[in-house]
Amino acid sequence: MGLLSLSIWLPIAFGTVLLMLGRDEQQAAVRWIALIGALAGFLVTVPLYGQFDASTAAMQFVELHPWFERYGVNYHLGVDGISLWFVLLTAFITVIVVIASWSSITERVNQYMAAFLILSGLMIGVFAALDGMLFYVFFEATLIPMYLIIGVWGGPRKIYAAFKFFLYTLLGSLLMLVALVYLYVTSGGSFDIAIWQQMPLTGRAQTLLFLAFLAAFAVKVPMWPVHTWLPDVHVEAPTGGSAVLAAIMLKLGAYGFLRFSLPITPDASRELAWLMIALSIVAVIYVGLVALVQQDMKKLVAYSSVAHMGFVTLGFFLFSELGVTGGLVQMIGHGFVSAAMFLCIGVLYDRVHSREIAAYGGVVNTMPKFTAFALLFAMANCGLPGTAGFVGEWLVILASVKANFWLGLAAASALIFGAAYTLWMVKRVYFGPVANDHVRELQDISGREFLVLGLLAIAVLWMGLYPKPLTDVMQVSVSELLRHVAVSKLN
Numbered sequence: 269m270g271l272l273s274l275s276i277w278l279p280i281a282f283g284t285v286l287l288m289l290g291r292d293e294q295q296a297a298v299r300w301i302a303l304i305g306a307l308a309g310f311l312v313t314v315p316l317y318g319q320f321d322a323s324t325a326a327m328q329f330v331e332l333h334p335w336f337e338r339y340g341v342n343y344h345l346g347v348d349g350i351s352l353w354f355v356l357l358t359a360f361i362t363v364i365v366v367i368a369s370w371s372s373i374t375e376r377v378n379q380y381m382a383a384f385l386i387l388s389g390l391m392i393g394v395f396a397a398l399d400g401m402l403f404y405v406f407f408e409a410t411l412i413p414m415y416l417i418i419g420v421w422g423g424p425r426k427i428y429a430a431f432k433f434f435l436y437t438l439l440g441s442l443l444m445l446v447a448l449v450y451l452y453v454t455s456g457g458s459f460d461i462a463i464w465q466q467m468p469l470t471g472r473a474q475t476l477l478f479l480a481f482l483a484a485f486a487v488k489v490p491m492w493p494v495h496t497w498l499p500d501v502h503v504e505a506p507t508g509g510s511a512v513l514a515a516i517m518l519k520l521g522a523y524g525f526l527r528f529s530l531p532i533t534p535d536a537s538r539e540l541a542w543l544m545i546a547l548s549i550v551a552v553i554y555v556g557l558v559a560l561v562q563q564d565m566k567k568l569v570a571y572s573s574v575a576h577m578g579f580v581t582l583g584f585f586l587f588s589e590l591g592v593t594g595g596l597v598q599m600i601g602h603g604f605v606s607a608a609m610f611l612c613i614g615v616l617y618d619r620v621h622s623r624e625i626a627a628y629g630g631v632v633n634t635m636p637k638f639t640a641f642a643l644l645f646a647m648a649n650c651g652l653p654g655t656a657g658f659v660g661e662w663l664v665i666l667a668s669v670k671a672n673f674w675l676g677l678a679a680a681s682a683l684i685f686g687a688a689y690t691l692w693m694v695k696r697v698y699f700g701p702v703a704n705d706h707v708r709e710l711q712d713i714s715g716r717e718f719l720v721l722g723l724l725a726i727a728v729l730w731m732g733l734y735p736k737p738l739t740d741v742m743q744v745s746v747s748e749l750l751r752h753v754a755v756s757k758l759n
Contacts, residue, residue: 270329270331270345271312271313271315271316271329272316272329272331272345272346272347272355272392272396273331273345274312275309275312275313275316275355275359275389275392275396276345276389276390276392276393276396277389278305278308278309278312278389279305279306279308279309279359279362279385279386279388279389280385280386280389280390281305282301282302282304282305282306282308282309282382282385283305283381283382283383283384283385283386283389284382284386285301285305286298286301286302286305286378286379286381286382286385287378287379287382289301289378294378295374295377295378298377298378298381299366299370299377299381301381302366302381302382302384302385303363303366303367305385306359306362306363306366306384306385306388307363309359309362309363309385309388309389310356310359310360310362310363312359313355313356313359313392314356316329316347316352316355316356317352317356317741320347320349320352320741322349322740322741322743322744323744324744325348325349325744325745325747325748325749326348327346327347327348327398327462328346328347328348329345329346329347330344330345330346330398331343331344331345331346332344332345335399335402336401339457339459340452340457340458340459340460341399341401341402341459342399342402342459342460343399343402344397344398344399344402344460345393345396345397345398345402346396346398347395347396348745349741349742349743349744349745349746350523350526350527350596350742350745350746350749351395351396351523351527352741353596353600353738353741353742354395354516354519354523354599354600355392355395355396357515357516357519357600357603357604358388358391358392358395358516359388359392360727361511361512361515361516361603361607362384362385362388362512364511364607364611364720364723364724365384365508365511365512365607366381366384366385367716367719367720368507368508368511368611368614368717368720369381369384369506369507369508370716371716372506372507372614372618373421373506373508376420376421379416379420380417380420380421380506380508383413383414383416383417384413384417384508384512386413387410387413387414387417387512390406390409390410390413391406391410391516391517391520393405393406393409394406394407394410394520394523395520395523397461398460398461398462399459399460399461400448400451400452400459400460400461400464401448401452401459402459403461403527404441404444404445404448407441407444407484407520407524408438408441410517410520411433411434411437411438414433414509414512414513414517415430415433415434417505417506417508417509418430418433418501418504418505418506418509421506421509422504422505422506422509423503423504423505424504425500425503425504426504426505428500428504429500429501429503429504429505430501430504432497432500432501433497433501436487436490436494436497437487437488437497439483439487440483440484440485440486440487440488440494441484443479443480443483443484444480444481444483444484444485446480447476447477447480447481450473450477451464451467451477451532454467454469454473455467461527461528461532464532465531465532465752467532467757468757468758469532469533469757469758470758471535471536471758474533474534474535474536474757474758475533475536475539475540477532477533477536478529478533478536478537478540481524481525481528481529481532481533482529484521484524485521485522485524485525485528485529486521486547487521488517488518488520488521488522488524489518489521489522489577489580489581490518490521490574490577491547491548491551491574491577491578491581492547492550492551492554492555492574492578495551495555495574498518498570498573498574499566499567499570499571501513501570502514502566502567502569502570502573502610503564503566503567503570503623506614507610507611507613507614507617507618508614510566510570510610510613510614511606511607511610511611511614512607514569514570514573514602514603514606514607514609514610515602515603515604515606515607516603518573518577519599519603522577522580522581522584522595522599523599525581525584526584526592526749530584530749530753531749531752531753533757534752534753534754534755534756534757535756535757535758537585537753538587538753541585541586541587544581544582544584544585545582545585545586545675547578547581548578548579548581548582548585549578549582549675549678549679550578551574551575551577551578551581552575552578552579552582552678552679552681552682553678553681553682553685555571555574555575555578556571556572556575556682556685556686556688556689557685558571559571559572559575559685559689560685560688560689560692562689563624563625563626564623564624564625565613565616565623565624565625565693565697566610566613566623568625568689568693569606569609569610569613569649571689572606572609572649572686572689572690573602573606575682575685575686576598576602576606576649576657576661576686577599577602578682579594579595579598579660579661579664579679579682580595580596580598580599580602580660580664581595582595582664582668582679583595583596583598583660583663583664583667586664586667586668586671587750587753587754588667588670588671588750589743589746589747589750590663590664590666590667590670591663591664591667591668591671592746592749592750593663593739593742593743593746594659594660594661594662594663594664594665594666594667595660595664596660596738596742596746597659597660597663597735597738597739597742598659598660598661598663598664599660600656600660600731600738601648601656601657601658601659601660601728601731601732602656602657602660604648604656604724604727604728604731605645605648605649605655605656605657605728606649607724608641608645608648608721608724608725608728609645609646609649611720611721611724612638612641612642612645612721615638615713615717615721616628616631616697619706619710619711620706620707620710622706625693625696625697626696627704627706628696628697628698628703628707629696629697629699629700629701629702629703629704629707630698630699630700630701630702630703630707631697631698631707631710632698632699633701633702633707634702634707634708634709634710634711634712635710635711635712635713636712637712637713637718638712638713638717638721639698641713641721641722641725642694642698643694643698644725644728644729645724645725645728646690646691646693646694648728648732649686649690650683650686650687650690650691651683651686651687653732654729654732654733655728655729655731655732656727656728656729656731656732657728657732658732659731659732659735661682661683664679665679665680665683668680
């Protein structure tokens with residue numbers, strides 16, 4: 269079994285074992301098995317980076333086995349400079365979430381931990397799949413564990429949020445399935461994504477395929493105006509669910525644009541780039557303004573995620589190396605920062621059982637260590653230089669200015685809005701005198717919480733101060749993608 273298969277199936281296997289441990293009396297063993305499974309899954313992905321050849325755009329660590337041979341469906345895996353970091357990010361965030369959920373979940377712990385481990389393997393499968401049907405299976409299968417995480421361990425309106433999440437994403441994906449079947453028939457019976465990327469297609473076919481992919485991936489990102497499911501889901505999801513959703517699951521849609529929309533329908537992508545750029549700018553500006561008026565911390569960070577992901581789609585559809593690289597770096601950076609923001613909210617919620625900004629005030633007086641971490645992550649969310657939140661946004665803004673000055677100015681305005689809503693929350697939650705007895709009785713973070721936030725802080729600072737390992741791995745693959753997109757495939 270290759271490294272990619274191990275990174276997919278090892279956490280799924282541990283998750284399956286956890287499902288067999290069905291009694292709450294076994295909670296201690298369940299937590300340790302989950303941690304061992306998450307760590308094993310992460311350690312398996314580390315050699316992928318160590319053995320990766322950044323000088324080629326070819327797929328590496330390729331595994332190819334017949335699956336449904338009669339229908340041209342293969343178990344086909346591989347990673348390039350675009351997908352490699354998302355495999356590592358998924359495995360890393362899974363470890364963080366398992367540790368963060370150590371004591372906050374007390375019922376059905378085995379099922380909760382199993383859901384995250386299985387979800388981790390399925391998401392890595394999305395990033396590694398080189399067969400269209402395999403991609404679709406993994407892409408849709410991720411809905412099941414996340415639906416259960418929201419619906420079982422969520423808040424008072426968890427069933428509503430879980431159904432909304434499931435229906436939005438499933439309906440969009442059905443159009444993608446139609447597109448995949450069309451490509452299968454047109455290619456003469458192949459689900460190989462590389463073959464699809466080389467096929468000539470008519471302008472009409474490209475446009476319809478682009479719109480079908482847009483329906484699936486825009487909902488997943490989510491792009492404005494199909495973003496309305498995200499705040500509800502974040503508010504009701506448990507802390508770990510929010511962290512994984514923001515850090516990884518939103519990236520599945522953006523990744524789909526790079527693997528399907530741009531290389532398979534390059535002419536339609538260029539023709540409809542104005543639409544994607546317009547939707548991205550609306551997300552960056554309008555959704556940032558919406559975040560300014562939120563009273564619930566989770567909702568504020570959820571809307572913030574929509575605005576930050578707007579930079580990703582904006583960068584992709586500028587068709588420049590700066591833009592695409594910036595979008596990819598923004599995806600990784602947002603993965604660290606958004607997970608950290610939601611986990612910080614979880615630390616407060618575990619103690620006060622409220623996400624309302626008005627329920628806090630002066631937290632720095634009783635939780636100085638925690639506040640130091642929270643302020644670092646808040647500054648990263650603002651796009652402060654030296655943090656992971658800055659690098660990707662800055663590259664996309666540079667690419668936007670090169671394309672059109674006014675476009676760059678509009679994109680840069682998001683930094684102002686981001687600072688406004690983040691600092692507004694920070695001022696009211698962390699600074700000033702102690703607001704009430706709940707805040708006065710708060711205990712600072714434990715050693716376990718310090719470890720979780722410390723690991724994320726290292727990642728946020730490392731990426732902000734030294735992003736070269738990320739950009740070096742991406743460079744050749746991004747250049748090859750843009751070269752491919754620049755060539756017309758009109759039949």
